[in-house]
Amino acid sequence: MSTELKQHYTAQYSAIKASLPGMGLSWLNTAREKALANFSESGFPSPREEEWRYTNIAPIERRRFSSVSSPFEAVDRSRLKQFSIDGAASLVFVNGRSNRELSVLPEPARGIIACSMAEALELHADRVREYFAGVLNKESNGFLAFNTALFTDGAFVYVPQDMKVASPVHLIFVSTGADGLSTTRNLVIAGPGSQAEIIESYIGSEESGYLSAAVSELVLAEQADIRWSKLQCESNRGFHFGGLYADVGRYGRLNHANFSFGGLLARNEVHVDLSEASECSLDGLFLCTGRQHVDHHTRICHREAHGFSRESYKGILDQRARGVFQGRIIVARDAQKTDAEMSNRNLLLSSDAEIDSKPQLEIYADDVKCAHGVTVGQLDEQSVFYLRSRGVDRESARNMLTFAFANEMVEKVKRPGLRSVIQAELLAALPQTGVRKEWL
Amino acid sequence: MLAIESLHVRVEDKEILKGISLNVGAGEVHAIMGPNGSGKSTLAHVLAGRDGYTVTSGMATYNHANLLAMPPEERAREGVFLAFQYPVEIPGVSNIYLLKTAVNAIRKHRALEELDAMDFIGLVKSKMKLVDMDEQFLYRAVNEGFSGGEKKRNEILQMAVLEPRLAILDETDSGLDIDALRVVSDGVNALRSKDRSFILVTHYQRLLDYIKPDFVHVLAGGRIVKSGDASLALELEDRGYGWLEQHAGAAS
Structure with missing residues (x-):
């Protein structure tokens, strides 16, 4: 990556530094500057890295994205309305900053916190500090460093012990400006035995090319149960990097569903670490057409015994689109009696479309049930007839x-x-x- | 209604039908019998318009139009219906969606307005009684997880709803137990009328105990080697196909 490009983002940081949330907090300043130094060192991931072999992010490197202050008048209200979900509290972010006017805040009930990261860093700084970058620490790539250094806002959700939240919290991220940068960081903490539903949606203006770099951290304590859906509906010229990093406590459960329909170049990562007798399901559906490139990268790590995971991703690729699915399941030595299944089924509608599918099982335990399957096919002519x-x-x-x-x-x-x-x-x-x- | 003249059909390099001629008049029920590999199913598929068959000579005229020139959907809209030997499972498409799409495609072709939801559901429910199907089947994916008997009943339900003029039943009796066979046959019999013709393709005479044909044809080696009335089927039951195959061999 060029020095000039690194300088651009270093300059970005200096320019927006004063307005970044939590700037008064020295631990966060330190984290940001360390991340910025890492990013300056490594840059964005390159196709030489195994995890990025099939996705060349050169188009992102060629652009110079800049944080834009949020002119929320530019938000297409009718588009936003299409994402309204009955009964859901919604937190709307425009170009990476929360927007109160567009949000429908949840009822302030019984100790649940659902607010912007900026607000959380003012009111609940200690709680944020306790968890921030905790799940992420084990991971490193240029996008994560980029996100930690430059995030301008995001959502913070805290569900206290044993609380079952009936209505979902919907996080909606809107990008408007051409060459704009939406860098957001979410942190969701589910207390022991709690239950909640999170939805994240990404939308953008049709005409503009922008970069949306969104990282979420999710911590599930013992027996917590989280249902999480992501809708990646960026504009056809948008660039999207999104990652969810989850740590599931003993007997916990995560149901994740990933719908990826938009973006010119999109990468969705889902990383789940499972503890004893915990479970997760990862579902995914991606559609790409034209010259879209959509990459899904998932990693489930069974750290302890009696874990259960099911993963099912489906892709539909038309015209000259390209899809990538890299699914990794790791079963650690102590994770006996793990039961894991992964499938990826793809439908190619054109002879120019391409899918690279790479399931990986890494099994270090000896008493486990693991299976994976990949199919790539066309429409069944018998069914058509x-x-x-x-x-x-x-x-x-x-x-x-x-x-x-x-x-x-x-x-x-x-x-x-x-x-x-x-x-x-x-x-x-x-x-x-x-x-x-x-x-x- | 249907006139087939000297029809020759190839699949890849192999000639399967070697000159079939057959006339089916309005309201008639024709049974086409024959041993495995005689070309029975090929004939059914060619009439419905399936890809993969090459008509090398001969023709098939349906209500004075060239049937073989029509794409499959046009044949269906003109009233040709094929009940499949192996109905396809279509996960993600509900039975009711398929029926609605089919009914309205056919109505549109006939310059009729789309049925509204109430009329449509009324129509379908009345036809479901014919084949003794529970309403919940409407909301299940087409044939997905259906038993063999349920799939065949579903074919007859589609036929009842689409009200074809020429119905071709390809081995509809295969894999059915006696109760399912009776239900399916009752459904077919209820649909017999002076304007609707049937071609029953079958290996066994059993089906014809329930649906009495006007004509029986024996297909062997790609040719019709013998035609007769319903009594021919009984003769086949007694004597098997061997004597006719020899006959066909001698003729060629």
Whole structure:
């Protein structure tokens, strides 16, 4: 990476430093400056690194993204409205900074905290400090350092012990400016035995190319239960790097669903560390067309015994799009009786589309049940003929089957309000002839 | 209704049908019987328009139009229906969605308005009684996880809803127990009318105990080697196909 590029982001840091949240806190200053030094050293990840072999982020390096102060008038309200979910509290961030006017804050009930990171660093600084970068520490790459140095805001959610939160917290990240930078950092802490649902959505203006670099840390204490959905619906010219780093305590449970429909170049990472008898499910659906490149990188680490994990990612690739799935499952030596399954199924709609799928199992224990499977295929011609023999034209038949392939993942979404948002995005992203929402 | 003249069909380099001629009049039920590999299913698929078959000569005329020139969906809209031997499972598409799409595609072709939701569900429910299917099947994915009998009943349900003029049943009796066979046959019999013709492709005479054909044809080695009335099927039951295959061998 060029020195000039590193200087650009170092200068960015100096320019916005005074306005960064938590700037009065020396531990955070130290963390940011250390991260900035790391970034200056390593830069963005390069394709020479094994984990980045299939995703060349040169297009991100060629641009010079800058933090923009949030002109929230630029937010497309009707687009935002499409993401409203009944009963959900929403925290809206515009170009990486929280926006109160657009947010619907949760009821201040029984000690739950759901606020912006900026606010949390003022009111709950000790709690943030206790957990900040705790899960992340083991990971390092240029994007994480970049995020730690430059995050301008994000969400902080704290669910106290045994609290079951019925309504979800929806974090909506909107990017507007051309060459803008949205760098956000979320921290979610689920106390022992607590239960909550988090949704993160990423949207952006249609015309602008911007970089959205969003990192979330999630800590589940013993028996905590978190359902987390991510909707990556960035604009077609947007760049997206997103990572969720989760630590699941004993008997804890994480259900994660990853829907990735937008962005010109997008990378979604999900890292889960499982403790004894804890479980996770990772579901994913990605659609890419045109020249989109979407990369999913997941890592599940069974650290202790009796863990359970299920992972299922599906991809649909059309035109000249390229998809990447790298799924890694690690079973540590002490993680006996682990039960893990991973599958990645891909549908290629064009001969120019490409998918690189790389499942990896690293098993160091000897009494475990692990399986993985990858398929890459085209639409089943027998099914197309079956539909045509019922009077459905070829194009509609193909579209119905494509939608059906994707919809299988959407139907797993429990919350009706969320499901209908995802379904609407899916319908908009896929060819529509023959697919009718009112018939579903 | 359907006139097939000297139809020759290849699959890749192999000639499967070697000159089939058959006339099916309105309201008639024709059974096509024959040993495995005789070309029965090929004939059914060619009439429905499946890819992978090359018609090298001959023709098939359906209501005075060239059937073989139509894409499969147009044949369906013109009233041709194929009940599959192996109905395809389609995860993610519900039965009711498929039926709605099919009914409205056919109505559109006939310049009729789309059925509204109430009329449609009324139509489907009345037809479900014919094949003794529970309403919950409507909301399940097409054939996914259905038993063999349920799949075949689902084919008959689709046929009942789409009201074809020419229904081709490809080995609909295969894999059915006696109760399912009766349900399926009752469904077919209920749909018999003076305007609707049937071609029953079957290996066994058993189906014809329940659905009485007007004509029976024996296909062997890609040719119709014998035609007759329902009594021919009984003769086959007694004597098997061997004597006819020899006959076909001698003829060629």
